[in-house]
Structure formats: C-alpha cells, structure tokens
Amino acid sequence: MLKRKPGFYGIASTIIAILLIFPFGDLILQLFQKPNENWMEIKEFLLRDYIGNTLILVFFTALFSLLIGTTLAWLISAYDFPLRKFFRWALILPLAIPSYILAYTYASMSSYTGVVQVTLRSWLGTGLDQRYFNIMSMPGAIFILSISLMPYIYMILRAFMEGQSASLIESGRMLGKSHLGIFFKVVVPVSRAALVAGTSLVVLEVLSDYGVASYFGIQTFSTAIFRSWFSLGDIDSAIRLAAILMVFVLALLFLEKILRGRRSYSMSNTKHRPLSRKELKGPMAFLATSYAGIILLLGFLIPVGQLIYWAVLTYKDTLGNEAWILGLNTLGIAVISAIIILVFGIIIANYARLKNNLLSKIYSKISLLGYSIPGAVVAITMILFFIHLDRWLAPLYRIILPGAPALVLSMSLVLLVSAYVLRFLAVGFQSIDGGFERIGRKYHDASKMLGHGEASTFFRVDLPMLKPALLSGFSLVCIDIIKELPLALILRPFNFNTLATKVFDYANDERIPEASVHSLLIVLIVAIGILILNKTLDKEKNNEHKN
Amino acid sequence: MNIKIENLTFFYPGNKKPSLKDINLEIKEGEIVSIFGESGSGKSTLLRLLAGLEHKGSGTIDMDGVRVLGPNSFVQPEKRGVGMVFQDYALFPNMNIEKNIAFGLNKMSNDKKKARVKEMLELVNLEVFAKKYPHELSGGQQQRVALARALAPAPGCLLLDEPFSNLDTDLQVRIRGELKEILLKAKVTTIFVTHDRADVRALADRVAVLCEGIMVNLGTVEETIDQ
Ligand SMILES: Nc1ncnc2c1ncn2[C@@H]1O[C@H](COP(=O)(O)OP(=O)(O)O)[C@@H](O)[C@H]1O
Ligand SMILES: [Mg+2]
Numbered sequence: 001m002l003k004r005k006p007g008f009y010g011i012a013s014t015i016i017a018i019l020l021i022f023p024f025g026d027l028i029l030q031l032f033q034k035p036n037e038n039w040m041e042i043k044e045f046l047l048r049d050y051i052g053n054t055l056i057l058v059f060f061t062a063l064f065s066l067l068i069g070t071t072l073a074w075l076i077s078a079y080d081f082p083l084r085k086f087f088r089w090a091l092i093l094p095l096a097i098p099s100y101i102l103a104y105t106y107a108s109m110s111s112y113t114g115v116v117q118v119t120l121r122s123w124l125g126t127g128l129d130q131r132y133f134n135i136m137s138m139p140g141a142i143f144i145l146s147i148s149l150m151p152y153i154y155m156i157l158r159a160f161m162e163g164q165s166a167s168l169i170e171s172g173r174m175l176g177k178s179h180l181g182i183f184f185k186v187v188v189p190v191s192r193a194a195l196v197a198g199t200s201l202v203v204l205e206v207l208s209d210y211g212v213a214s215y216f217g218i219q220t221f222s223t224a225i226f227r228s229w230f231s232l233g234d235i236d237s238a239i240r241l242a243a244i245l246m247v248f249v250l251a252l253l254f255l256e257k258i259l260r261g262r263r264s265y266s267m268s269n270t271k272h273r274p275l276s277r278k279e280l281k282g283p284m285a286f287l288a289t290s291y292a293g294i295i296l297l298l299g300f301l302i303p304v305g306q307l308i309y310w311a312v313l314t315y316k317d318t319l320g321n322e323a324w325i326l327g328l329n330t331l332g333i334a335v336i337s338a339i340i341i342l343v344f345g346i347i348i349a350n351y352a353r354l355k356n357n358l359l360s361k362i363y364s365k366i367s368l369l370g371y372s373i374p375g376a377v378v379a380i381t382m383i384l385f386f387i388h389l390d391r392w393l394a395p396l397y398r399i400i401l402p403g404a405p406a407l408v409l410s411m412s413l414v415l416l417v418s419a420y421v422l423r424f425l426a427v428g429f430q431s432i433d434g435g436f437e438r439i440g441r442k443y444h445d446a447s448k449m450l451g452h453g454e455a456s457t458f459f460r461v462d463l464p465m466l467k468p469a470l471l472s473g474f475s476l477v478c479i480d481i482i483k484e485l486p487l488a489l490i491l492r493p494f495n496f497n498t499l500a501t502k503v504f505d506y507a508n509d510e511r512i513p514e515a516s517v518h519s520l521l522i523v524l525i526v527a528i529g530i531l532i533l534n535k536t537l538d539k540e541k542n543n544e545h546k547n
Numbered sequence: 548m549n550i551k552i553e554n555l556t557f558f559y560p561g562n563k564k565p566s567l568k569d570i571n572l573e574i575k576e577g578e579i580v581s582i583f584g585e586s587g588s589g590k591s592t593l594l595r596l597l598a599g600l601e602h603k604g605s606g607t608i609d610m611d612g613v614r615v616l617g618p619n620s621f622v623q624p625e626k627r628g629v630g631m632v633f634q635d636y637a638l639f640p641n642m643n644i645e646k647n648i649a650f651g652l653n654k655m656s657n658d659k660k661k662a663r664v665k666e667m668l669e670l671v672n673l674e675v676f677a678k679k680y681p682h683e684l685s686g687g688q689q690q691r692v693a694l695a696r697a698l699a700p701a702p703g704c705l706l707l708d709e710p711f712s713n714l715d716t717d718l719q720v721r722i723r724g725e726l727k728e729i730l731l732k733a734k735v736t737t738i739f740v741t742h743d744r745a746d747v748r749a750l751a752d753r754v755a756v757l758c759e760g761i762m763v764n765l766g767t768v769e770e771t772i773d774q
Pocket of ligand 1: 560584
C-alpha cells in the first residue's frame with residue numbers, strides 16, 4: 001500500500017477551503033482598478049462620517065451590552081433573589097427578536113401616534129418633545145443594539161461563571177473579599193477571555209447591522225455600501241468601502257487576539273461544581289429582581305406585547321397563505337444551508353482533529369473567517385463572484401439550458417445559500433470542533449484497532465457521540481439565518497421572499513403594524529430554537545457532571 | 548505473530564528530539580514482552596507505531612513477514628490484526644458491554660458474533676454485566692472489558708499501554724494474576740508497556756528497557772531490571 005495516500009478528509013477540506021476563499025479574489029482584483037469620481041467625493045466628504053458613525057455605534061453598543069450582560073450574568077450566578085430561576089433562561093430571550101424588528105417596534109411605539117406618546121398625552125396632557133426624545137437617532141440605535149445583543153455577553157459569561165470560575169470565586173470569598181470586591185478583583189480578570197470573546201461577537205454584529213442603521217437613517221459602513229451600490233449603482237465605491245470595513249474588522253480581530261492573551265476561552269471545561277449563591281434579602285432582593293425585570297421588559301416583553309397587540313389588529317389581512325409560504329421559505333433556506341454547513345464543518349473539524357498539522361489549522365481558520373466578514377461585504381463578494389461564474393459557465397448553459405437567461409446561478413437560490421454557508425460556517429464549525437475536542441481521538445483509535453476503517457469509524461463511533469454538538473450547531477445556524485436580513489434582502493432571487501425581507505418591506509412602506517404577524521413568526525421560531533438549545537446545553541453540562 | 552522492528556526512529560511533528568531512536572527488536576510468536584521505562588521515555592510511542600496509529604517513522608516494522616511500516620509501505624491499523632488496550636480503556640460510552648466487545652466482530656455472522664461475545668465475557672468473568680454501560684462498571688471491570696474487546700477478534704498480537712495504572716494498588720496485584728492467566732489461555736503474542744517493576748516480574752518473558760527514546764537494555768527479567 002502506498003505510504004502517503006491523500007485521504008478523503010484532506011482532499012475534501014482542501015476543496016472546501018478553496019471554495020471559501022475563491023470568491024474574494026474578484027473583490028481584491030477590483031481594488032486595484034483606478035478609482036472613479038464618485039469615490040473621490042465619498043473619500044473627501046463622506047468617509048469621515050461613515051467611520052465616525054460606525055465607531056460611535058460600535059463603541060457605545062459594546063460598552064452598554066458589556067455593562068448589562070456582565071452585571072446580569074454576575075447577578076444570576078452569584079446571588080439568589082426572587083424569580084432568579086426564571087430570569088436565568090428568560091434573559092436570553094431578547095436574542096429571539098432581530099434588532100431591526102426591535103428598532104421598527106420601538107420607533108413605531110414612540111412615534112406621534114404610537115402608544116408611548118398617546119399615553120403620555122392622555123396622562124400629562126403633553127407628549128415628549130420629539131426634538132429631545134427621538135428614538136430614530138444615534139442614541140436610539142445604541143439602545144436598540146445594546147439591548148438586543150446583550151444576551152451574547154450574558155450567555156457566554158454566565159456559562160463561564162457557573163462553570164470554571166466557581167473555585168476561584170470561592171477562594172476569593174474565603175479570603176474575606178466582599179462580593180463586589182470579588183467581582184472586580186477576581187471575576188473580571190479571570191473571565192477576561194470570555195469577556196473579550198463576547199464583546200467581539202457584539203462588535204461584529206454591529207458592523208454587520210443594516211436594518212437598524214438604515215431605518216434610523218444613520219450612515220454607517222454597511223448602509224453606505226448598500227447605498228453606493230443600489231441607489232447610486234457605483235459598484236466600485238461599494239467595493240472600496242467594503243475593503244476599508246475589512247481593515248477595521250482585521251484590526252478588531254488583532255485586538256481581540258492581544259486582549260485575550262494566551263489563555264483561550266473554552267466553555268467545555270471538565271469538572272466543575274456550581275457556585276454557591278448568596279441570598280439577597282429585602283431591598284437588595286427587590287433591586288435585583290427589578291433590574292433583571294426591566295431589562296427583560298425592554299428587551300422582550302414590551303416589544304413582543306406590542307407586536308401581539310398589532311397582530312390582533314391586523315392578522316385578518318396579513319396571516320394568509322402567504323405568511324405560511326414565507327415561513328416555509330425561511331425555514332427551508334435555513335435548513336438547507338445548515339445541513340451544508342454541518343457537512344463542511346464535520347469534514348474540516350475532523351481533518352483538523354486527525355491531522356493537526358499546519359494545513360489543517362489554516363483550513364480551520366478559513367472556516368472561521370466568514371463570521372467576521374460583515375453581511376454587506378459578503379453580499380458584494382458573492383454577487384461579483386457569481387456573475388463572474390455565470391459568464392464563465394455561459395457556454396455550458398447554451399448547451400444544457402438553451403434559451404435560458406444569461407445569469408443562471410446568480411438569479412437562483414444557490415447564490416443566497418452559498419452566501420449563508422460562507423457567512424455562518426463558523427457558527428456550525430465551532431460547535432462541531434468543540435464536540436470533537438470533547439470526544440478526543442481515543443475512541444477513533446480504538447475503533448481502528450478493532451478493524452474498522454475511517455468511514456465505518458465515523459458513522460459508528462464519532463457521529464453518535466457528536467450528536468449533541470451537531471444539534472446545537474444546527475440550531476445556532478438556523479437561528480442566525482432566520483434572523484438575518486441584509487443577505488436575504490440583496491441576494492434573494494426575484495419574487496422570492498422570506499419572513500425577514502417581508503418585514504423589511506412593510507417597514508419601508510411605513511406599515512409596521514402590518515409587519516407584526518411576520519415578525520412574531522420569526523420571534524416564535526427563534527425563541528423555540530433558543531430554548532431547545534438552552535436545554536441541550538444544560539443537559540450536556542449535567543452529563544459532564546456525572547462522569 | 549512474529550514481529551521485527553529495525554532501525555526505528557520517530558519524531559512527533561514539531562519536536563526537535565526524536566521520541567524513539569534507532570530501535571531494533573524482534574519478538575517471537577506467543578512471547579510476552581514488556582517495554583519498561585520512565586514516563587516520557589517513548590513507550591507509548593513505540594506501541595502506537597506498532598499499532599499503526601502513527602506512521603511517520605523511519606526504519607521498518609514487519610509483522611509475520613509483511614512490511615507494515617517502511618519507506619514505501621504502510622498498513623492501516625485496521626488491517627494489521629493487532630489488538631490494543633488503551634491506558635484509559637477507551638470503551639465506547641454509548642454502547643453497552645456486549646456491544647463494545649462485539650464491535651470488532653463486524654465481519655462475523657450474528658450467531659458467531661453472539662457466541663464469541665459470550666466466550667469473551669466468560670474469559671474475563673463478566674457475564675452478568677453484558678447489558679451494563681461502561682460508566683456503571685468499576686475500574687477493574689472496565690479494564691477487563693477492554694481486554695475482552697481487544698481479544699475478541701483474535702488478534703495476532705495484543706498491545707497493552709500501562710494496563711494497571713488506573714487501578715488501586717490492591718486491585719493491581721489481583722488483576723496481574725488474572726491477566727497472566729487470560730493471556731496464557733488466549734495464547735497471544737503480547738507487548739505491554741509499564742513503568743512498574745512488579746508488572747514486569749509477574750508477566751514478562753523478556754524486557755526491553757527504554758530511556759529517552761533509546762533502547763538501553765534487552766533480555767530476560769533477571770538479565771535486565773533485576774540487576
Ligand atoms: N502527541 C505528541 N506530540 C508531541 N510530542 C509528544 C506527543 N506524544 C508524546 N510526545 C513526546 O514524546 C516523548 C515520548 O512520549 P511517550 O511515548 O508518551 O512516553 P511514555 O509513554 O514512555 O510516557 C515524550 O518526550 C513526549 O513529550
Ligand atoms: Mg505512555
């Protein structure tokens with residue numbers, strides 16, 4: 001037998017990695033073209049605003065979600081107070097509302113005819129002055145994004161605090177430090193890696209946001225890229241903006257690496273015991289419950305309540321066949337993309353586990369790449385690439401599809417699904433990679449020693465043990481895709497709608513109440529997904545306890 | 548199984564120092580050979596190379612005249628007819644004891660498989676645990692399951708990596724005796740790794756002593772470690 005037979009995983013991983021980076025070739029080539037006049041204008045007059053707005057939005061959103069997420073995670077894991085158990089999972093729920101839906105809902109609620117102004121007028125005889133209290137502004141956008149992204153930090157930190165930091169916190173307690181002292185002197189430094197991971201997730205989401213900024217009229221990189229391209233038809237400038245945005249992203253990733261330090265953050269630490277909580281009494285307990293309650297009200301209960309109210313008013317017109325078809329479209333796209341992502345993720349993660357060489361490490365990094373690339377950039381990249389691909393395949397189309405239009409793939413769902421795979425592969429990959437890490441190599445080796453080849457070992461040994469990781473990867477990817485707006489908006493085929501694009505259309509027509517049924521469908525599907533996910537993760541953790 | 552190792556040298560990727568250097572060792576059918584040495588001396592690495600779980604070594608390994616490792620040849624672990632008991636047993640947690648033992652018998656008919664599993668369970672005295680899962684068994688019992696699982700496909704050679712290191716001291720003494728009996732019954736060529744002289748005395752026909760990847764001594768128990 002030949003000594004170095006290239007294995008299935010090596011070849012397949014190489015192909016996937018090439019597919020993932022190939023599309024960026026076009027984008028980079030375009031950068032070396034001579035800039036046009038429009039770009040000169042953007043550079044001279046607008047670029048400063050784009051950079052400034054983006055930085056302000058990113059900085060304050062990160063700051064506030066960090067503040068809220070950290071304090072909530074600490075409160076939930078270190079103290080006992082009324083309704084703590086309920087808040088523990090309920091505080092994840094704001095994640096079920098896409099930030100653009102939160103934005104539309106709050107904007108509509110605080111408009112002149114919205115519930116806030118009407119109530120205030122009837123109570124006080126006067127509403128809030130729109131000049132001072134206008135949610136459709138930078139502070140409003142920061143509020144919306146912070147509230148809706150805060151759960152990322154809350155979840156990562158809570159898992160961390162309930163897990164590995166218990167012994168550290170307890171030793172801090174033994175040394176007679178106060179609770180607050182422990183928080184700042186022990187918890188924050190120890191959980192630095194988790195904090196940085198959560199924060200960079202939030203920052204990437206903000207950079208990717210299109211829905212909130214465009215509705216509130218804030219010029220960020222994402223909105224500028226879309227505007228250059230679709231309103232002004234200036235692809236060249238859109239590409240240049242995308243490139244600058246990528247420079248920011250790379251700087252962020254570099255910063256993250258430095259801040260994280262050498263310790264990489266991992267949730268799957270072996271043995272841990274829950275932190276013993278301190279019971280809060282009297283006013284402190286009231287304060288804790290109120291704080292958690294207010295965040296939950298603002299981030300979930302109020303907007304959902306408003307959506308339900310609108311839905312009751314409008315469902316007769318909006319909850320028809322069409323809504324169900326859109327729901328199926330959305331789910332279908334999510335499931336197809338998620339399956340492809342899981343297959344790709346398994347191949348690359350397994351190659352990394354079995355080979356653990358430089359090449360496999362590069363492939364792992366490549367599959368993580370997409371998540372750091374803002375939706376607007378992914379959109380441009382994929383369109384350019386697919387138009388190119390279609391031109392290139394044109395002779396083939398003439399043979400097998402005579403009479404077809406010039407653009408076949410770029411007009412089909414293949415484009416959107418490919419973009420989703422590129423952008424969300426990281427989410428699935430990370431779950432699977434974590435799963436493989438937990439399993440390790442020994443069962444694989446044992447199976448081979450018992451006469452099973454690579455394929456049989458995978459299906460009989462690895463796959464059954466990987467099931468929880470696959471399940472959580474699948475749910476996470478589906479959740480992300482169902483909530484996703486900009487890619488769906490731009491890359492969908494003509495006449496193809498998802499729940500998210502429909503909501504966007506309604507909002508653009510200033511018919512936000514009519515969007516409520518579709519919005520609620522998204523919230524409902526995503527909330528169910530999140531709760532299932534939360535359960536599986538908790539169960540997995542308990543199992544680890546037993547072993 | 549007759550095994551012949553010649554000039555075997557092995558580096559882990561990224562290491563400057565070889566984990567094994569120029570190993571030469573011949574093992575005869577039915578022999579029980581111990582690889583003895585301190586932690587980090589390369590014992591597990593040698594076993595993994597014999598098993599086929601590592602393949603970047605230079606030098607050669609022949610098994611019953613077949614070149615399983617060499618400049619232009621490599622036989623995959625699943626094709627070598629070698630059984631292995633891992634240090635932490637690696638019993639599949641999602642399969643019960645019966646299924647674990649039957650795992651290496653997938654080419655047999657169902658009836659034959661059943662009979663073989665029963666035979667193995669009797670050999671290691673665990674008939675009543677057939678339907679239990681690995682985590683429901685004690686360490687010593689798990690170890691015997693791992694042994695039964697490795698022996699079930701009737702391998703030409705059995706590799707054991709520190710077979711007693713995860714057991715309490717009392718248990719170690721008892722299981723050593725049991726293991727010897729089982730190995731003699733199964734008549735299988737055995738290579739076992741240990742850092743404990745008592746293991747060697749109780750079980751080995753011959754000993755290879757490793758030190759920092761180099762084989763510094765080879766011979767009977769009296770000729771080597773008893774000196
Ligand atoms: N996966 C690995 N990667 C790099 N070096 C390793 C790896 N496994 C073992 N080594 C090194 O190889 C040497 C021999 O290790 P090993 O064979 O496990 O020794 P033993 O089993 O005798 O304790 C040690 O120096 C160890 O650090
Ligand atoms: Mg060892």
